[in-house]
Amino acid sequence: MFIGHFAVAYILIALFPAVPPLVILFGVSFPDLLWPVLVLTGKEKVSVSPDNPLQNAIGFTSYPFSHSLVTGTLIAAVPGLAVAYLVNPFAGVVFVGASASHWFLDVVTHIRDLPVLGIGGSDVKVGLGLWNYPRQAFVLELFFYVVVTVLVVQPAMVIPLLALGLAFHLINANSFLGLSKNNPFTARQYAVAALFGFLLFIGGAAWIFAGM
Ligand SMILES: [Zn+2]
DSSP, rough: HHHHHHHHHHHHHHHOSSOOOOHHHHHHHHHHHHHHHHHHHHEEEEEOTTTTOOOGOOOOOOOOTTOOHHHHHHHHHHHHHHHHOOOOOOOOHHHHHHHHHHHHHHHHSSOOEEEESSSSOOOEEEEOOOOSSHHHHHHHHHHHHHHHHHHHSHHHHHHHHHHHHHHHHHHHHHHHOOOOOSSSSOOHHHHHHHOOOOOOOOHHHHHTTTOO
C-alpha cells in the first residue's frame, strides 16, 4: 500500500494539529523507509517475478524488522525517542502510533506475509489479500485516499493533496493493472523505487501542509 498510508497521516494531522505534519508523514512511512535499507543491506528479503508486475506476485519472503507489528513498532520507538527529544514527547508517541498504523493498513492488502512478532520462533503471519483483486485494490485505495482527504484536510489543501495522491497512484498503476507484461523492476530496483517514492511523497505533502 502506498497512498493509503498518507490518508491515515492526514487523519492524524487533523487530530493532532500541535504535532508537525512532517513527523506524522515520516511516521506512517517509516516501515517502508526502513524496508528498502534492510533489503539493500541483505537483512530482509524480497523477490519479484520477472514476468508479472502485480503486487500479489511480489514475494515478501522475510521482513521481520520493518513489517512486523511488535518488532517494527519497537524499532520505530528509536526515531520516536528522537522526535520526543527534538520536538516534544507527545509528538514522539504520535510518530510511533503512525508507524504502527502502517502495519494495520498493509494487513488489508498483503497476502498473509506480515509477521506479528517479527523476531521469535513460530511467528504468525497475516494479510487479508486485497492484492489478489488488483483492479479492485487500485480503485479502493484511491477511493479511501480521496474520501479521507476531502473529509479531514483543510479546504485549501484538498486539491493539491488529491493531485499529489492521484499522480503517485497512477505512477504505481502498473503494479495493480498489469499494463506491462513483464515486471520492469528487479527486487533491488523495487526497493529503491519504494524508498524514493515515499521520500518524494513526504516532501510533496509536507510542502503542501507548509502552505506551499
Ligand atoms: Zn509497507
